[in-house]
Amino acid sequence: MTQTPWLSLLIFVPWVMALGLACFYRKDGDAAKKAALVFSLLPALVTLFLVGHFDAARAGMQFVERHDWIPSLAVEYCLGLDGFSLPLVILTTILVPFAILASWQEKKTDGVFYALILFLQGNLYGVFTALNFFPWFLFWEMSLIPAFFLIRIWGGQGRIAAATPFFIYTMLGSAAMLLSFLALYISVGTFDFVKLAELGRTGVIEGALYANLGLTPADSNMWVTLVFFGVLLGVAVKVPLFPFHSWLPAAYAEAPTSVTILLTGALSKMGVYGFLRLLLPIFPGVIREWLEVLLALALAGIIFSAFAALFQKDLKRMLAYSSINHLGYCLLGIFAAAASTHEVAGAATEIAATLNGVVVQMFSHGISAAALFCFVGWIETRGGGLRGLEDFGGLRKAAPIFCGLFGISAFSSLGLPGLNGFIGEFLIFKGVFALVPWAAVGATVGLLVTALFLLTCMEKVFHGPLPEKWEKWPDLSLFERVTMLPLAALMFVIGLCPQMLVGLVNPCSTRMAEWLSRLWI
Amino acid sequence: MISKTWETLLVVKLLWIIPAIPMLAAGVLALTPRGYRRMAASLAIGSMVLAFLFSCLAFYATMIPLPYSEAWRQSYNVPWFDIGHETVRVGWVLDPLSALMLAMVTFVGTCIFVFSTGYMAEDENFTRFFGFLTLFAGAMLGLIISNSLLLLFICWELVGLASYLLIGFWFHKPSAAAAAKKAFMTTRIGDLGLLIGMVWLYSETGTLLFYDGGFGCLETKALIGLVTPAISGGTLAVTGIALLIFCGAIGKSGQFPLHVWLPDAMEGPTPVSALIHAATMVAAGVFLVGRMLPLMGADMILFSGSSPTLYIVAMVGSFTALFAALIAVAQTDIKRILAYSTVSQLGYMMMAIGVGGYPAAIFHLLTHAFFKALLFLGSGSVIHGCHHEQDIRRMGGIAGSMKITFATYAVGMMALSGVPFFFSGFWSKEAILHAALTWTPSMLPFIFGLCGAFLTAFYMTRMMGYVFFGNYRGDSCHAPHESPATMTVPLVILAVFAVLLGFAGTSFWPWCQSYLTAQRVRFGWEEFLHAWPLTGGSIAMVAAGIGLGWKLYISRPVGGADAPDILETMHPKIYNCLKNKFFVDEFYAATWVRWCGAFASVSDWMERFVWGGMMRGAAFFTACLALLNSETDERVVNGSFDGGCKVLKASSGKLSLFQNGKAQRYLCVIGAAFALLLLALEMGVKL
Amino acid sequence: MIQPLHACLILSSLLFCIGLAGVLARHNTILMLIGVELMLNAANVNFIAFWRYGAWAGQSAGVMFAIFSIAVAAAEIAVGLALVILIFRHVRTTSIDRVDGMKG
Amino acid sequence: MSISFIIISMIILLGAAAAVSFSNLIHCALSLAVAMVGLAMLYLHLGAEFVGFTQVLVYVGAVSIVVLFAILLTRPAPFSPGVHVPWHGRVTGILVAGLVAGMLVGAVLGTPLTSHVGQRVITVKQIGMELMTTYAAPLEIVGLLLTAALMGAVILAAPENGEKKP
């Protein structure tokens, strides 16, 4: 009995559509745009099906597809979906059409642009569903390529200076990760994430590393650490983890709006997902060993980027730093989840709360940041390329709906309860505080500064007197309102009924929390 | 009796409807176009009236089981979402505290809504205004009934949001926009404390529900669990949690040192100041401390009966009460005077809770809500009548032209000052001072309170003198005029309540206090007679304050708009210090704000040079490698490939001569060959 | 008496050869295509005949093949005629003999 | 071998022969339609109901029409003399075809085959199930092929950019 390969469909349909766009709509940007929109909605059907048939009560992998690829190297084409990946798949499904809609008025785009976006979409699905390192890495790398070209060709003034470091930096990280995984493969003979997690849990990996790399037991700890840091580098650059984040502001600022939306909404989630899928299950021990350092890095990311955002005068750069800040909470949660927990009562619940929080935070950051970047894109279009903090003022008078929806997104981003941002932050804080109190307390500074710069942005751009030259500032058109509507609605829905999302994640995180809390007590 | 219980339970189950009504109205109003002004107003007021009716029902439901019944506090909890094997639940609770607050908020809210229809009549964003107001009302009502610190926190933040939106309602004024931001940020500092306290409490007790059939965090079991490790020498979690939660209250209720936002919040429209920044929202801090009282006082066991938390609460409260009253003396903006008065009165309430007079604090909260709303609305009416002039130096002598406003304002002023016997403020203040007097750890709160009472009477008299007596000092072209009925009628209603409400909590018939603590009320003069010396003392203070004010500002009318204040001529240095609010804002600007900016620029510099340099280094290294690679490619690899291609090309031309292009010829040959093959097969040729 | 299967096969052989004759003898490309269609249909007749009279009970392969064959034939004629029209536009004729520009 | 079979065979063969031998191309196409109808009747006669109807739908409804359109689109001019056809080409063709026919008929007759007697029925449902299970892959491929053919035909036959309309 072979079942329908839904996950493969999810990956390959956008690929095929991208190919079709690249072949047939190369010149006609307008038609390509429409086609791309329709095409990018096709995976939504598959996603709908997946959501409908996803057994939320089960913690394991579902919809698994497993085919041999290179049997001699244990490379399998293996896809699966669990509570961690499903929200990200949903997020991708939402964001890609949104990104296309967000830059609907963009004139420079053509068929290849949209083909790259669709290609990126397919690869994102691949990263979020692959269960074997080899295909996972392929998707990972292939998602880098369209992102690079999208920035390099369609970006703003400084696109070259932004795109090249982005590419090289992530590439270096990936190379390190690849080496680490090769070492892992040589020592334990598998690329399968599920099996690797099993080995990581039972502590086999350390032994295997020195046994198979011909090293002495004394070195084994060092080798595990080295391998760990290789993988860490790969995913950390993508998230990004402080101090590997410096490619991000330039890349986000220079990329066209729709690409920024995807970069922040979906691509950065690849990194966090990597942490969740690779590092936490496979190397919990090493994380625990380096816990203070890693937490300090995450915390530094949260605080420094928040303050850096406060300093920025360019709205896009400001939001870029805000992205680093928000994902910092995710990393904080992930690291804290590996903390030594024997003195914490009910540690499993706290870890589960943290992991739930991480996924919810990823999802809600994806939505809020996408919405904010979209607004900044619209501001840029309307302002004739201006997007400085000081260039505007009083726009709320001219465009109340614009301001209202921007405000909703901003408040969602700064974690106002009742909107989506709060749920993730609350869960992360709840878990992290119980596990590592100082980290949670330190991170509150980030919350404060986030509010400060977002409100400053509101004040500078939308409040105050309306300059004469912006008096004709157009409010959101019906099209733009409809574009924004689903995201705004999602912000409220997740804020009010978080169970819809948490319910998907919880069994998975509960299982992981249980074995993390029992690890080497 | 059973049926009564059942009714109560149903009321509790459906309690969520009360905040839901204004919330729903807010949702509808958010989508209403600007033009539908009449509809917006009627929707908002209608929702408020409806909420008021339901609140009365809830209030009635708490009256039924009141004396000595088990059912005096009912809660109902619902699951919200799962974490691990546990479920985060939220819920709502109906007890005397929430019932009183519900009735008060909805009633005052209704009055102020009605007032707003007149006050905001000319504003173009009228609809939006009512949308924000209803959002606030919904969130506030939710805050009141919530039975979970989490839900409370959510509503807490939402009222903060509404406050932000309403302070910045005239967003085109930069000062309003800045004030809105300042309000949100300042309260958020406190809120983060509350957040940390909340997660701490969660991790210690495993629940955020207040009352959960014995398992809530305010119930004995959890409190004992919190205190036990401290007894056995562990961390003193309970004090930490309580103080962190108190941080939230400090921020919201404008206590020192986070009081700075509240006077600035007066940039918002006056009804907003009345509703949010005087009557209800700022009292939420007091409410929170009152609600969390079992937790706040839980460390009492450890310190032989005196709780350090409550000590701090009392000290912060009494200090704020005096501090803000002092500042109020030297202000000239009518709304700012009232704002500092609010801060001061909130300090009173905090102090009352700290010194163990929780019922007195809540009673004062109620009376204060009425008379302060009355004062603010009165000031709104004055401002409206004086053509949006807020400076009291440019008013004067309008008692004649605005009779109703003057009369009601005078009632409010006397209630606030604590004029004896017939005004509500007197009784509630008396109760607070009485509680402070009987508090053993320190006498400071009592002394501060007494001084505060004097100052309150003084600055209110001063304001009356400036505003209503003497000659009109404003722009003579525009004579002040009385406000329309939509504004005066709420004033009258509130004035009536400002008088009457006092009799619900007099010391000879302390109904309100007994109700709050679920005891049967007893009528008797003993208490009143017993406290007579104290009463006499406080009456003397009030009389002194009013008398001094009368002497300085009324008996000798204020000179002109630009003439210096009498106090200023007497003691210019002190007056200047008070006028500049003890330079607290300047101090903050010089320290925290600057440090924050400096740290931001340092972070940005590090971004550019340190971390960015790391990236550029990596990029440079890669570029070098790439150069090496391309050189190798060009010289070694490409050379051999090109040679091979040439050979291949030369040989292919020869093979293309077999084609003549006649398709049918090919087909004929194929057909014939096929036939021959068949023939051969039939003939039996074995291949 | 001739077997029904044989009869069908002979019919299909004749049909095939009529088509073949059309392809070989007529120089109009459209007629050639018609011939090809006839040949394809001759094959279909075989499929159906073997399905109907063959000794393998319960198999549907013949019918299925015929269906697929019809589908493919439709595609073939569509593309073929499109090519004919394209050629006609270039050389203003449909005669096969004129179209020999590809000879080596 | 029944009377109906003979009649149907006659229709088919005559139609086919007419289709390749008329000089008027329109008549050829119409004769082709006749032959196709005959084939459909044959299929019905043999019990393959679905194939028969499909045959009509595809060949009479679509293919003949397309052929007719093609003929009308490619007529050089009304009443222009047909292309001169060398007689030897025609004779060679017919000869080869005849040869093949002879060989085929000989081969058929020379092969001993037994005919299954009795009805064979295949319902639409069975066909559908087969298409969705055993023949799912071919079905997909044919779908792709048809799509490709459709697009190909459109692209080929559509007037190119800049080309003047005749």
Place this chain on the structure above:
Amino acid sequence: MNELFSEWVRRAVETLSEMLRNPDQAPVVGKAFIVSVFPEFLQGVVGAFISIAALISVFGGLFALLTLMERKGLGRIQNRPGPNRVGPFGILQPVADGLKMLTKEDIVPFRADAFLHFIAPVILVMMSLLTLAVIPYGRNMAPIELDSALLFFFAAGACTELAVFLAGWASRNKYSLLGAMRAIAQMISYELPLLLASFSAVLLVGSLSLVSIVDSQGGFMLGVLPKWNVLTPWGFVGFIIFMIGAFAESNRSPFDLPEAESELIAGHLTEYSGFKYALFFMAEYIGMLAISGLAVTLFLGGWHAPVPFLGWVPSYCWFFAKLLTLACFFIWVRATLPRLRADQLMALAWKCLIPLSFINLGVTVFWHYSAAWSFAMALPARWGIAFLALAVPYTFLARQLGTKKTFARRTYRFAE
């Protein structure tokens, strides 16, 4: 002999009483009785002949009735009396028309291909009549119960295109040929949405048999709403697409371009007169009736009663009632809508109807799979999703249709 006769009389009486007792099955019983009279080997042929005779007579009558209704209806809609001279209220007008047609001279153009010119209307009428054979007119009343009846219907319908072409080409008249080409292009284009729309019903029922499609629509939801396909989102949209396709397929206004008198002097009918013309006329009307019958069968529940308490009315009455309603709708539309332009016609089919019907197929699939949903708001949710899935593409498709195509400015040359 006498016994045989009395036996026959007894059975005739029995049959009659059975027919009266159960009017629903009266035609079936009657036919069975008549067939049973004949010897065994003739029974099949006789049965067929009875069906054919019934069909031709009923639909011939309907044809006559419909021409009258059309002329009267059009007249009333255009505020004139319509035919009112022949018979009371003009009800004998069809008879007069028939007589006129039969007695007119049959003209064949000189250079026309006489044989094809003759055979074209014959094929057309034949094929139109053939399509009638598979429609279930009542309970147990499909003349032929084919397993692939729908396919048969469309196969026979496809042949009419050829006939139209023949008529156009054989006339040797350029207007005829143009009309025929237009007709064919139009019919082929609209056959796709027609087929796709009807396949949504086929998909859900899982059968091409019209009888089982009708059977599947029996019963009532909640006791009142008939389970007709038109009352589902896909069925509703499918029905609309089908009806548009049906208008185009039967060359009726607003899609009557091929026969447009003002543009093509009646297209392929130009060179026809007399009885041949009458045949074309008949074919058009029968085609219209047949396709309406198919619409009734596929979407409007066939012969099922619309309300439960009217179940006692004989099934065929319902069928013909629905059929006539649709026919009246045809007439109404003809009187109301103006004719489309040729490019609009094609754009409508290819850019709107075909994509929409594909989406509709998707929605049908969704409907099928979501039937298993069991949560409380399942039905509204299904409706909502289906509605969205159809409405959103529809707005886009419709909007893109509406774009103003800019033509070059026309220049008029006047006689000087």
